[in-house]
Amino acid sequence: MVMALEGIKVLDLSRLAPGPYCGMILGDLGAEVVRVEAMDKRARVEGVLGLSDELAEMFRAFNPQGRNKKSIILDLHKDEGREVFFRLAEETDVILEEFRPGVVERLGIGYEKVKEINPQVVYCSITGYGQNGPYAGLPGHDLNYISTAGLFSAVKDDEGRPVIPSNLMADMAGGGMHAALCILAALVARSLHGVGQYVDCAMTDGVVSLMHLEPLLQRTESLSGLPYYNVYETRDGKWFSVGNVEPWLWENFCRALDREDLIPMQRDTEKYPELSSILREIFKRKTREEWFEFFKDKDACAAPVYDIDEAGRDPHLRAREMFVDLEHEKFGKITQVGISMKLSGTPGRIRSFGASPGQHTEDILSDLGYSREEIDALRDNGAVA
Secondary structure, eight states, rough: OOTTTTTTTEOOOOOHHHHHHHHHHHHHOOOOEEEEESSSGGHHHHHHOOOHHHHHHHHHHGGGGGGTTEEEBBOOSSSHHHHHHHHHHHHHHHEEEETTTTHHHTTTHHHHHHHHOOOTTEEEESSOSSSSSSTTOOOHHHHHHHHHTTTGTTBBBSSSSSSOOOOOIIIIIIIHHHHHHHHHHHHHHHHHHHOEEEEEEHHHHHHHHTTTTTTHHHHHOOSTTTTEEEEETTEEEESEEEEOSSSHHHHHHHTTTOGGGGGTTOOGGGGHHHHHHHHHHHTTSSSSHHHHHHHHTSSSSSEEEEOHHHHHHHHHHTTTEEEEOOOOOTTTTEEEOOOOOOOOEEEEEEEEOOOOTTTTHHHHHTTOOHHHHHHHHHHHTBBBB
């Protein structure tokens, strides 16, 4: 069955988190993604993480961000390496990079240069703060971007201190997924209007967009500290989530507990300490799994709080193929995250594990029309590996 992005070619110069995740989304949907790896091993993801060769091989097998991609090593500082890049760029649909603003221009491979040979290209730059503005040139990581975006005003502990989350909001959502959405929109625009374009994707912008309701919520009723929208410890020391925002769901919840007297307390903020105390005591009566079974037929919003391993075994997530078992020739059965976009006519597919750096250099150069002698010369010159 044909995949949604089958026939779309992506040239991926990114290295860490947001870019590789964006490339994973596009690759899962059928795009042909070619990763351009750095000549210097320290600049590749395994070098940044300080992995040995053995651990790097295992990392590539288990890391879903590398799947469905080919790999070529290019030295973009050399004329010969840039010539290979331009030959690839000439026939690609999408270029993805995440260097700091100005780097690709200094290398001579920026959008304006590529547009001269491929005016229909979609060229996406993922950065922390965007291509313009006072912070454009600043270095940073997920933590810095969510700080600037104001996210910590919504993620604090009981004493008001910022709680550092995993790198989900800026790297993955505001960066990788945001960039994939931008790229798909640009591809649709190209198909409708016949024009390529430059995509300026800032992770901080993405986080601000994700927080679009926070100013309103903080001026009305924040979702923080609400007894009917909270987590409670269970008898076995685990946690259970309750999210009954709508009055009728709250009523169902209270009736299931045989505590109809709690129904009027949902919006009575003065009673919140009392209500929270009552619910904490109630949830201590059963284990997490007992509560989940109890609420399954009560038409109330209630769910167990899982850790990562538990989520991977959850029967619903398995039925949805959000965790899939794959067979690796060296490491045996490997579990990876599945494909979240469920398209009935053009479903995505996991076609390959992450490639080792330069695994496809020879094949890619041959497909570009390089002869055996020319490939050897490029290797001898250090332009490719």
